Amino acid sequence: MKKVDVIIVGASASGLMCAIEAAKRGRHVVVLDHANKAGKKILMSGGGRCNFTNYDVSSENYISHNNHFVKSALSRFTQWDFIAMVEAYKIPYHEREHGQLFCDDSSKDILNLLLNECKKNNVNIQLNTGINHIEKKSEHHFIIKSNKDDYHCQSLVIASGGLSIPKMGATPFGYKVAEQFNIKVWPTSAGLVPFTLHNQDKEILSDLSGIAINSIVNTNNKSFRENILFTHRGLSGPAILQISSYWTAGEAIEINLLPDINLLEELNSTSKKQPQIKLKTLLHRLLPKRLVNAFIKIELLDKTLQEISYKQLQFVASTFQSWTIKPNSTEGYRTAEVTLGGVDCDALSSKTFESKTVAGLYFVGEVMDISGWLGGYNFQWSWSSGWCAGQYV
Numbered sequence: 001m002k003k004v005d006v007i008i009v010g011a012s013a014s015g016l017m018c019a020i021e022a023a024k025r026g027r028h029v030v031v032l033d034h035a036n037k038a039g040k041k042i043l044m045s046g047g048g049r050c051n052f053t054n055y056d057v058s059s060e061n062y063i064s065h066n067n068h069f070v071k072s073a074l075s076r077f078t079q080w081d082f083i084a085m086v087e088a089y090k091i092p093y094h095e096r097e098h099g100q101l102f103c104d105d106s107s108k109d110i111l112n113l114l115l116n117e118c119k120k121n122n123v124n125i126q127l128n129t130g131i132n133h134i135e136k137k138s139e140h141h142f143i144i145k146s147n148k149d150d151y152h153c154q155s156l157v158i159a160s161g162g163l164s165i166p167k168m169g170a171t172p173f174g175y176k177v178a179e180q181f182n183i184k185v186w187p188t189s190a191g192l193v194p195f196t197l198h199n200q201d202k203e204i205l206s207d208l209s210g211i212a213i214n215s216i217v218n219t220n221n222k223s224f225r226e227n228i229l230f231t232h233r234g235l236s237g238p239a240i241l242q243i244s245s246y247w248t249a250g251e252a253i254e255i256n257l258l259p260d261i262n263l264l265e266e267l268n269s270t271s272k273k274q275p276q277i278k279l280k281t282l283l284h285r286l287l288p289k290r291l292v293n294a295f296i297k298i299e300l301l302d303k304t305l306q307e308i309s310y311k312q313l314q315f316v317a318s319t320f321q322s323w324t325i326k327p328n329s330t331e332g333y334r335t336a337e338v339t340l341g342g343v344d345c346d347a348l349s350s351k352t353f354e355s356k357t358v359a360g361l362y363f364v365g366e367v368m369d370i371s372g373w374l375g376g377y378n379f380q381w382s383w384s385s386g387w388c389a390g391q392y393v
């Protein structure tokens with residue numbers, strides 16, 4: 001049986017950050033991960049360029065049953081602190097819209113930064129290591145049995161992430177540990193995930209695959225303005241991913257496909273100035289042809305504006321500006337970027353991330369009931385929570 005100060009389960013964003021900080025304090029740290037490679041999600045993130053943080057981070061960008069919990073950690077290890085690490089490693093990066101920061105070259109740069117810091121501070125990373133048994137012997141004394149070595153440790157950090165992308169090694173491990181120690185876990189669901197559609201909608205919309213439109217998407221009093229993307233399975237794109245985290249199954253979403261104009265006014269005024277113009281001519285100027293033709297019957301599209309009643313114009317305007325659609329479901333954890341729900345924040349200290357009831361047990365990163373918006377917020381949470389816990393484990 002090996003004796004170490006800190007065992008961290010999960011060699012990815014939050015776990016590696018916690019390991020680096022704890023090791024800098026002189027703690028003997030071992031990180032265990034069942035995967036054959038550290039940081040797989042970092043590597044696949046941001047389309048291979050890792051959206052590692054955002055210039056504008058606040059508690060508003062996170063979803064949790066305790067909306068205040070993130071504030072402390074986000075203010076102690078900020079986006080500027082992580083940017084400083086990126087700059088110290090001379091990693092080239094750039095800003096995209098909404099303050100999102102991406103690597104110029106590859107997500108590998110971020111993972112290499114973390115692995116290099118681990119190496120510099122003598123963090124021992126054990127891959128291909130599954131955990132078979134966890135036992136609390138006494139205050140600050142745990143026994144961890146793995147498929148390789150067995151350990152005694154003072155602090156046990158669960159950084160095993162959520163359920164998204166099981167193919168990349170996601171498991172419910174962290175929730176099971178919480179349950180073992182009677183720590184509440186909020187029900188989980190897939191977030192930042194595309195919607196699938198009911199068959200009748202799929203039939204109408206399947207021809208639109210590949211069309212992207214800047215739109216405002218609403219549900220549950222939350223709205224996002226970004227692109228939506230029609231796919232052969234349903235609806236995707238950043239605005240859809242964002243709203244999916246606020247969507248409740250069975251509810252409709254409302255989409256304004258022309259957020260910069262008042263379509264009814266436009267139809268009315270054009271009808272006065274150019275009564276002979278056909279409805280389709282006007283609409284095809286504003287929206288992709290395929291989309292217009294899928295949404296409005298050809299008989300109406302072929303009419304001139306003077307032939308169309310005010311009621312019909314209202315119908316056309318609301319079709320594009322208050323398009324209401326009830327998703328069938330989401331694509332689920334297979335493609336979700338995050339997991340909503342998780343280990344209850346109220347059970348943890350927002351300063352140390354230690355359980356309030358089990359001394360020496362910590363939870364960091366996505367395993368917690370904290371989910372960020374699209375835009376680098378999830379990694380920032382991993383950096384901030386991992387860094388804070390690293391000061392205490």
Ligand SMILES: Cc1cc2nc3c(=O)[nH]c(=O)nc-3n(C[C@H](O)[C@H](O)[C@H](O)COP(=O)(O)OP(=O)(O)OC[C@H]3O[C@@H](n4cnc5c(N)ncnc54)[C@H](O)[C@@H]3O)c2cc1C
Nearest residue numbers: 010012013014034045046051161169173365366376378379
């Ligand atoms: C496709 C995709 C793209 C994304 N892009 C971005 C982005 O650009 N920007 C952003 O901010 N966020 C992004 N995210 C979200 C981000 O990747 C996560 O929020 C973040 O990785 C969470 O870090 P974590 O360390 O808490 O957990 P994870 O990164 O999920 O790491 C958990 C680790 O625990 C290990 N583990 C799990 N179960 C066990 C077990 N039973 N035993 C041992 N080890 C175990 C896993 O192998 C893994 O290494 C993306 C997510 C996905 C899926």
